[in-house]
Amino acid sequence: MALKTKTIDAWAPWLVLLIMIALWELVCRALKVPETIVPAPSAVVLAVSDWNVAKAILEHAWHTFYRTMIGFGIGVVIGVALGFLIGSSRFMYNAFYPLMIAFNAIPKAAIVPILIVWFGPGTVPAIWTAFLISFFPITVNVATGLATLEPELEDVLRSLGATRWDVLWKVGLPRSLPYFFASLKVAVTLAFVGTIISEIGSSNEGIGYLMLSAGSSMRMGLTFAGLILISAMAVVMYAIFAALERRMTGWATRGMAAPT
Numbered sequence: 001m002a003l004k005t006k007t008i009d010a011w012a013p014w015l016v017l018l019i020m021i022a023l024w025e026l027v028c029r030a031l032k033v034p035e036t037i038v039p040a041p042s043a044v045v046l047a048v049s050d051w052n053v054a055k056a057i058l059e060h061a062w063h064t065f066y067r068t069m070i071g072f073g074i075g076v077v078i079g080v081a082l083g084f085l086i087g088s089s090r091f092m093y094n095a096f097y098p099l100m101i102a103f104n105a106i107p108k109a110a111i112v113p114i115l116i117v118w119f120g121p122g123t124v125p126a127i128w129t130a131f132l133i134s135f136f137p138i139t140v141n142v143a144t145g146l147a148t149l150e151p152e153l154e155d156v157l158r159s160l161g162a163t164r165w166d167v168l169w170k171v172g173l174p175r176s177l178p179y180f181f182a183s184l185k186v187a188v189t190l191a192f193v194g195t196i197i198s199e200i201g202s203s204n205e206g207i208g209y210l211m212l213s214a215g216s217s218m219r220m221g222l223t224f225a226g227l228i229l230i231s232a233m234a235v236v237m238y239a240i241f242a243a244l245e246r247r248m249t250g251w252a253t254r255g256m257a258a259p260t
Contacts, residue, residue, distance in 0.1 A: 039221040044228065047221030057210065057222075061229050064195055064206040067123055068233075071130025072191040076184070079135040083142025087172070093147050097140075104136045109197050116202045126198040126206065133194035134187040141183035145176025181245035188237045192230055 021041050027033070028040035035043050048054045086096045108129055115125035149172050199208025207226045214222035 036218050036220055039224055043221045044224045047219065048225045053222070057225060057229065060205060060207050060210045060226075061233065063123075063203075064126075064192070064199065064208065064230065065233055067126040067199075067206065068130050068188075068191045068195040071127040071194065072134050072188055074127070074131045075135035075187060075191065076138060078131070079138025079183075079187070080142055080180070082135070083139040083176075084146065084173075086139065087143035087146025087176070090147070093143060097143070100136065100139060108133045108194055109201075112198050112201050115198070121202040121204075123203070125202045126195045129194040129198040130191040131194075133197075134191040137183040137186045137190070138180070141179035142176050145179035146172045149175060178245075178249045181241060181249055184241045185238050185245070188241060189234045192234045192237075196230060 025040050025042060028038060028043075033040075039047070048057060082096075082100075086092050086100070111132060112125060112129060115128050119125055119128070195206065196208040196211075199206035200212050203209050207230050211223050211226040214220070214226065
């Protein structure tokens, strides 16, 4: 019974996706929606059926992917370091947390022109935008995981001779792992958003540039193909981090496991 439930859960997203695609195709055909407004899935497939077009899309996708991964990687390093710093003491938490909230409220699209002035158009602004939009959830979740360590547990450990560093390193960090992996799943999808925003305004490569160029020439099938591709890359990265989360923090959710 448990195996059957797991099989159904594994296939459920694909079933929902197929139903959504079928409804999309049906609505577009039934209402005769012009392809210049919303292309049907069949029109999207037709738009990328030519090998040269498909090859160009994959090349643009590669540029978007590696820019996103570099920016996201920097975001993970800086986010964990800042999260550890902010969550290590009540003073640091109270002092820096409001500043982090204020920074996150700044629209990242408004920062792109500044990055272009500083670094010029191209790859560097895209990496920086991916970093700026992805490090915040990592910082906040790591800091929250450390800051919410139970005082009673810390008092017991300190009474047994543990230093503040021992408490943070041996108890606080493992306890914050569920928060960390939850933030990774959010941050990696946001990183793709940041890259696309930058590519639309400051690049001649990448999915963002491809979508802008295709949209300006009314090639909506190609534009939607870019949207689908960027969504697929984000979903794959999300799934990778979700698998890592289940493997490394299963102890935190073992009470939620289905009975066998």
